[in-house]
Amino acid sequence: MSILKVENLSYTYNEGMPGATKALDNINLEIEPGTFVGVIGHTGCGKSTLISHFNGLTKPQSGRILLDGRDIWKDYDDIRQVRFSVGLVFQYPEYQLFEETCYKDIAFGPKNMGLNEEEIDRRVKMAAEFCGVTEKMLAGSPFDLSGGQKRRVAIAGIIAMMPKLLVLDEPCAGLDPEGRELILSQVKNYQQTTGSTVILVSHSMEDIANYADMVLVMENGQVYNYDTTENVFADAENLARMGLGIPDITKVFLKLKEMGVDVGTDVYTIPYAVKSLLKYKEAKRGEKNA
Amino acid sequence: MLKDITIGQHFPGKSPVHNLDARLKIVITVLFVIVRFMSTNFPGLILSGVFVLAMYKLSGIPLKMLKKSIKPLMPLIVFTVILNLFFIKGETPLIKLGFVEIYPEAVMFIIVMISRILLLICGTSLLTYTTSTIALTDGLEALMKPLNKINFPVHEMAMMMTIALRFIPTLIEETEKIMNAQKSRGALLDSGSFSDKIKALVPILVPLFISAFRRAEELATAMECRCYHGGEGRTRLRQLKITNDDIRYTAVCMVTFAVILSMKLFFTRVI
Numbered sequence: 151m152s153i154l155k156v157e158n159l160s161y162t163y164n165e166g167m168p169g170a171t172k173a174l175d176n177i178n179l180e181i182e183p184g185t186f187v188g189v190i191g192h193t194g195c196g197k198s199t200l201i202s203h204f205n206g207l208t209k210p211q212s213g214r215i216l217l218d219g220r221d222i223w224k225d226y227d228d229i230r231q232v233r234f235s236v237g238l239v240f241q242y243p244e245y246q247l248f249e250e251t252c253y254k255d256i257a258f259g260p261k262n263m264g265l266n267e268e269e270i271d272r273r274v275k276m277a278a279e280f281c282g283v284t285e286k287m288l289a290g291s292p293f294d295l296s297g298g299q300k301r302r303v304a305i306a307g308i309i310a311m312m313p314k315l316l317v318l319d320e321p322c323a324g325l326d327p328e329g330r331e332l333i334l335s336q337v338k339n340y341q342q343t344t345g346s347t348v349i350l351v352s353h354s355m356e357d358i359a360n361y362a363d364m365v366l367v368m369e370n371g372q373v374y375n376y377d378t379t380e381n382v383f384a385d386a387e388n389l390a391r392m393g394l395g396i397p398d399i400t401k402v403f404l405k406l407k408e409m410g411v412d413v414g415t416d417v418y419t420i421p422y423a424v425k426s427l428l429k430y431k432e433a434k435r436g437e438k439n440a
Numbered sequence: 441m442l443k444d445i446t447i448g449q450h451f452p453g454k455s456p457v458h459n460l461d462a463r464l465k466i467v468i469t470v471l472f473v474i475v476r477f478m479s480t481n482f483p484g485l486i487l488s489g490v491f492v493l494a495m496y497k498l499s500g501i502p503l504k505m506l507k508k509s510i511k512p513l514m515p516l517i518v519f520t521v522i523l524n525l526f527f528i529k530g531e532t533p534l535i536k537l538g539f540v541e542i543y544p545e546a547v548m549f550i551i552v553m554i555s556r557i558l559l560l561i562c563g564t565s566l567l568t569y570t571t572s573t574i575a576l577t578d579g580l581e582a583l584m585k586p587l588n589k590i591n592f593p594v595h596e597m598a599m600m601m602t603i604a605l606r607f608i609p610t611l612i613e614e615t616e617k618i619m620n621a622q623k624s625r626g627a628l629l630d631s632g633s634f635s636d637k638i639k640a641l642v643p644i645l646v647p648l649f650i651s652a653f654r655r656a657e658e659l660a661t662a663m664e665c666r667c668y669h670g671g672e673g674r675t676r677l678r679q680l681k682i683t684n685d686d687i688r689y690t691a692v693c694m695v696t697f698a699v700i701l702s703m704k705l706f707f708t709r710v711i
Contacts, residue, residue, distance in 0.1 A: 202620070205624055207620050207623060207624065230626050230628075233623065233624055233625075233626055234626055237624070238624040240617065240620065240621045240624070243621065245614075245617075245618065245621075245647055245650075245651055246618055246622060246625075246643075246647055247647065248642065248643045248646035248647050258622075258625055258627075258643065259625040259626055262625060262626030262627060262628070263626060293650070308624070308625065311625070311626070
């Protein structure tokens with residue numbers, strides 16, 4: 151059974167007013183447990199509106215959201231239960247930090263869940279480890295940290311709730327390559343260790359290519375495509391038309407193909423690129439020898 | 441929820457009301473408030489009502505906006521009505537229900553009171569609806585210029601107002617974002633006892649203040665980078681100039697106000 155199912159979801163901002171804009175238009179989507187889903191789409195295509203529906207921050211105007219087969223607005227007594235199961239990390243999450251120490255801030259979510267002291271402590275330590283937050287950082291004020299460190303503390307605050315579904319809205323915006331790599335590999339690690347599901351919204355095709363199993367492409371409030379990363383990037387022309395672009399390495403391979411070199415165009419990560427180039431070389435040599 | 445706040449909202453347009461010189465618009469609004477308080481008879485009230493409606497019609501601001509700006513004041517109006525309805529005593533009661541007595545004087549008073557409040561709100565909101573904050577503070581600065589003589593920092597005050605008004609929508613947006621982020625961590629914002637509600641504000645207010653300070657610092661740096669050094673010797677991009685149209689419209693308003701005031705001579709006051 152899918153962990154998250156979206157049925158005929160539509161949402162219009164300023165409904166019935168002049169200047170009404172349709173943000174979501176009849177979205178249908180099913181996400182299988184344990185997948186790492188990348189979400190791409192042009193600015194203003196409805197990505198953020200969609201994910202704010204996942205944990206019940208926005209109530210659907212029409213359609214339903216099913217979490218583990220249960221309608222989040224009908225079958226739960228308290229919408230907070232949904233928010234604990236679907237952890238949502240906003241853009242620039244470091245701006246939500248407020249406690250005196252990082253420890254207390256990470257403990258905010260678990261405390262709201264009504265857990266006991268020991269369990270809270272265990273979860274804070276676990277989340278801190280996943281996010282690379284050191285003991286020293288835990289004891290100190292979050293406001294003394296650097297931007298990237300703050301962000302990791304904020305993400306740890308969500309992970310401490312141990313959500314089944316972790317949704318991240320551009321967690322790497324404004325970070326240097328090393329910081330991006332660190333956060334994404336930690337998220338991937340969390341997903342693989344706990345078997346949870348991750349939804350990652352990103353504008354970086356490289357990040358999506360490197361981490362996502364499945365990719366959701368959105369256009370004008372609709373699902374344009376939801377498929378494996380391979381298949382999505384094979385559709386490079388349409389992605390380019392949407393102004394989305396493709397990973398640099400895929401661009402190289404498309405150009406090679408155009409120049410008459412017989413390589414596949416489903417290449418989107420560097421290791422796979424190396425492999426297919428070696429294969430091509432091998433095949434060429436074979437031809438020569440024959 | 442927070443987006444419903446209409447105070448200080450501006451609706452750009454090209455109507456005569458929009459184009460009227462900001463200084464004159466402020467003066468007219470202030471005079472309107474004074475006239476509204478001095479005039480205490482029904483014909484005057486009706487005339488000012490017509491005046492406000494005509495201004496709205498002229499400015500092209502939808503009347504729906506009126507409803508929106510009155511809505512937050514409903515509790516105040518209801519409170520005034522109830523208070524006055526039972527506590528103003530006249531000679532012969534209109535209705536008598538046990539110990540409750542309602543006098544015709546009270547009803548009259550309430551009608552005048554409500555229309556007064558409504559006209560004041562509608563009249564003054566028209567100023568902000570049709571004037572951009574920049575024009576508004578420019579106008580205020582120009583009007584307060586004489587205060588410079590007594591070493592009052594007019595320009596700095598105007599600049600502070602511009603900045604404050606400019607950041608209201610930004611901070612509202614920021615508050616919504618932070619509220620959503622804390623709600624996602626299971627914060628309870630709208631239930632629980634009074635002390636719970638106060639405690640629930642901490643996770644919102646701390647980040648909000650921090651971001652406000654950060655923004656202030658960034659803005660100060662940006663202003664300094666553009667060599668801002670206060671009002672002295674500063675010239676303006678938008679010069680305020682009074683045109684013939686301005687004079688004409690102001691004259692019309694003045695005549696209307698004079699008529700409203702002169703009604704004092706012919707009609708008896710209600711309160």
